[in-house]
Amino acid sequence: MFYREAGDFKTSYAEDNQTFPIVFDRYRYYFVLAIGFGIIPFFITDYMANAIMIPFLIYAIAAIGLNILTGYCGQVSLGTGGFMAVGAYASYKLMTSFPGMDMAIVILLSGIVTAMVGVAFGLPSLRIKGFYLAVATLAAQFFLVWMFNKVPWFYNYSASGQISAPERTSFGFAVTGPSADIWAKYLFCAVFVFVLAWMARNLTRGSVGRQWMAIRDMDIAAEIIGVNPLKAKLTAFAASSFYVGVAGALLFTVYLGAAEVGEAFGIQKSFLVLFMVIIGGLGSIFGSFAGAAFMVLLPVLLRNFMTGTLGWESAIATHFEFVIVGLLIMFFLIVEPHGLARLWSLAKEKLRLWPFPH
Amino acid sequence: MNEQLVFAMEVTINGLMTGVMYALVALGFVLIFKASGIFNYAQGVMALFAAMTLVGIQEGRIPFSHLINELFGTDLHHFGWHVPALLAIFLTSLVMIAFAYLVQRFVFRHLVGQEPIILFMATIGLAYFLEGVSDLMWGSEVRTLDVGLPQGINLAIDEYTFGIFDYGFFIDNLDIAATIIAAILVAGLIAFAQYTKQGRAMRAVADDHQAALSVGIKLNYVWVLVWSLAGIVALVAGIMWGSKSGVQFSLSLIALKALPVLMLGGFTSIPGAIVGGLIIGVGEALFEFSIGPMIGGATENWFAYVLALIFLVFRPQGLFGEKIIERV
Numbered sequence: 001m002f003y004r005e006a007g008d009f010k011t012s013y014a015e016d017n018q019t020f021p022i023v024f025d026r027y028r029y030y031f032v033l034a035i036g037f038g039i040i041p042f043f044i045t046d047y048m049a050n051a052i053m054i055p056f057l058i059y060a061i062a063a064i065g066l067n068i069l070t071g072y073c074g075q076v077s078l079g080t081g082g083f084m085a086v087g088a089y090a091s092y093k094l095m096t097s098f099p100g101m102d103m104a105i106v107i108l109l110s111g112i113v114t115a116m117v118g119v120a121f122g123l124p125s126l127r128i129k130g131f132y133l134a135v136a137t138l139a140a141q142f143f144l145v146w147m148f149n150k151v152p153w154f155y156n157y158s159a160s161g162q163i164s165a166p167e168r169t170s171f172g173f174a175v176t177g178p179s180a181d182i183w184a185k186y187l188f189c190a191v192f193v194f195v196l197a198w199m200a201r202n203l204t205r206g207s208v209g210r211q212w213m214a215i216r217d218m219d220i221a222a223e224i225i226g227v228n229p230l231k232a233k234l235t236a237f238a239a240s241s242f243y244v245g246v247a248g249a250l251l252f253t254v255y256l257g258a259a260e261v262g263e264a265f266g267i268q269k270s271f272l273v274l275f276m277v278i279i280g281g282l283g284s285i286f287g288s289f290a291g292a293a294f295m296v297l298l299p300v301l302l303r304n305f306m307t308g309t310l311g312w313e314s315a316i317a318t319h320f321e322f323v324i325v326g327l328l329i330m331f332f333l334i335v336e337p338h339g340l341a342r343l344w345s346l347a348k349e350k351l352r353l354w355p356f357p358h
Numbered sequence: 359m360n361e362q363l364v365f366a367m368e369v370t371i372n373g374l375m376t377g378v379m380y381a382l383v384a385l386g387f388v389l390i391f392k393a394s395g396i397f398n399y400a401q402g403v404m405a406l407f408a409a410m411t412l413v414g415i416q417e418g419r420i421p422f423s424h425l426i427n428e429l430f431g432t433d434l435h436h437f438g439w440h441v442p443a444l445l446a447i448f449l450t451s452l453v454m455i456a457f458a459y460l461v462q463r464f465v466f467r468h469l470v471g472q473e474p475i476i477l478f479m480a481t482i483g484l485a486y487f488l489e490g491v492s493d494l495m496w497g498s499e500v501r502t503l504d505v506g507l508p509q510g511i512n513l514a515i516d517e518y519t520f521g522i523f524d525y526g527f528f529i530d531n532l533d534i535a536a537t538i539i540a541a542i543l544v545a546g547l548i549a550f551a552q553y554t555k556q557g558r559a560m561r562a563v564a565d566d567h568q569a570a571l572s573v574g575i576k577l578n579y580v581w582v583l584v585w586s587l588a589g590i591v592a593l594v595a596g597i598m599w600g601s602k603s604g605v606q607f608s609l610s611l612i613a614l615k616a617l618p619v620l621m622l623g624g625f626t627s628i629p630g631a632i633v634g635g636l637i638i639g640v641g642e643a644l645f646e647f648s649i650g651p652m653i654g655g656a657t658e659n660w661f662a663y664v665l666a667l668i669f670l671v672f673r674p675q676g677l678f679g680e681k682i683i684e685r686v
Contacts, residue, residue: 139663326487
């Protein structure tokens with residue numbers, strides 16, 4: 001009916017190559033943007049922002065980052081937590097060393113620092129493949145967390161070993177610290193999400209993204225047709241770590257405010273982001289959003305249901321949460337190994353033919 | 359004799375003992391990976407679950423008592439009997455075998471032919487699930503596990519080394535027992551794989567699924583068998599680690615210790631798991647002893663990984679792993 005490419009004539013290559021070739025999709029995209037930037041900031045409440053929206057936005061960035069590496073380039077990484085820690089500590093050092101610096105620049109620089117660390121830990125990927133690489137990235141995870149725990153320079157010699165974000169501004173509005181307005185925090189994250197997702201989408205359909213996908217599908221064949229594996233793998237590690245670093249910096253500065261490295265950026269975080277990518281769908285930007293939304297919403301809903309509606313004590317609710325998350329992951333992998341993104345695209349396929357499927 | 363050298367010797371011996379424990383966990387990984395290509399992240403949680411179940415059965419706890427109390431307002435906790443250690447171990451083995459069957463029946467049978475990474479994810483899901491179930495079943499408090507293994511310092515070694523070096527080595531009886539049991543277990547597994555019909559079927563499946571299927575080996579049966587064996591290895595590992603430091607959540611993290619062992623030894627080799635375990639055990643003990651104090655200690659968290667990483671750059675399939683041959 002309304003979801004058709006028929007009748008929508010493209011008259012230039014640019015139009016033909018656009019991200020959303022179907023008119024309805026394009027308007028849906030503008031609609032989501034309008035709500036995200038035009039409506040939510042005016043009505044957002046503290047609870048909604050802190051429990052759902054801000055973690056969702058931040059984890060969406062991390063999930064896009066991991067999806068670039070794992071979904072597009074096929075290099076499995078379990079070091080996401082460690083790289084998020086690099087972003088967080090880089091932003092902390094920058095915030096305390098240059099108090100006048102705009103937060104947007106701090107976050108971007110933290111991303112760049114993380115990208116460099118990511119490239120260093122990505123170097124072994126040229127020799128090591130598959131599971132061996134997945135386990136090797138754990139080296140990054142454990143080493144980085146240990147380093148941020150043990151080297152006092154990183155936490156400015158504070159007695160507790162914790163880092164806490166001082167109040168800093170972006171374009172004149174406070175976005176970190178306890179007195180920052182919630183709408184400013186939300187918008188700050190939302191702008192990053194929008195720009196980074198847009199960038200990722202265009203990276204992955206350009207020549208760089210095609211190289212990544214060629215490496216993922218079969219690295220030897222890719223090398224034979226002229227893809228440089230060194231360049232492709234390292235750019236994937238750099239781009240992925242940049243995103244993950246930005247997510248880590250935002251998580252620490254805007255969302256948590258104070259962090260202890262082992263707790264905030266431990267191996268659990270690596271798995272959480274990995275679950276988002278798997279459940280959302282490998283190799284899909286939309287999937288990263290869907291997975292992040294799912295994994296952020298699920299515990300909130302479960303907890304509200306079990307402690308709120310059923311009135312169980314919180315320890316049992318936590319244990320049940322583990323059981324349910326575990327079951328859901330196995331269920332998803334059995335029923336739809338390509339994640340929510342595949343379900344979404346199947347639905348769209350169906351919608352194109354609806355209401356005359358033959 | 360130089361004092362530092364004597365200390366280093368003691369550290370080395372203790373490192374070897376720890377290495378045996380690592381190897382024990384790594385062994386469970388190798389068994390499943392060889393036969394089904396599944397990289398079983400849940401092995402550590404399986405050890406936790408097995409140890410929890412063992413303690414629960416021994417002390418006569420009622421499974422899921424917390425949950426039942428919460429739902430029905432009752433106050434259940436113990437059956438009021440004590441089960442002897444050997445019988446409890448036997449019953450726990452049965453539980454692990456039942457668990458193996460359920461995992462195979464409800465999860466991995468539906469995932470045959472999927473990519474390895476998907477299978478790996480599924481085992482992470484399994485680990486979460488099992489962790490939650492274990493807490494719901496037996497509670498999440500720290501439990502002490504005592505199945506009658508000797509504990510405490512070994513006085514004979516202490517006196518003997520004191521006679522030689524003027525310094526008595528501190529070697530835990532439990533570590534010695536663990537080493538002996540691990541050796542018996544490995545010998546038993548190798549004998550099982552070499553000389554029994556089931557073992558031969560297992561090796562055939564490990565070699566080539568389709569060829570094994572075409573000569574009439576039941577894949578499902580072999581996979582349940584392998585998961586059961588891994589469950590029993592997990593039980594043994596759980597008993598060792600549980601007697602050493604109590605049965606608690608951190609037990610499931612030994613899986614993370616076993617991963618670098620596997621990388622070093624190669625994912626497909628039983629001798630590799632043992633040699634890798636010993637290298638990692640000694641390496642990390644010596645590194646913590648010699649370099650650790652200079653850079654802030656607690657290096658054992660990452661040393662094994664970095665060692666394995668550096669090693670892999672030069673030999674990507676590990677020490678004893680099958681050579682990786684790639685074709686287009």
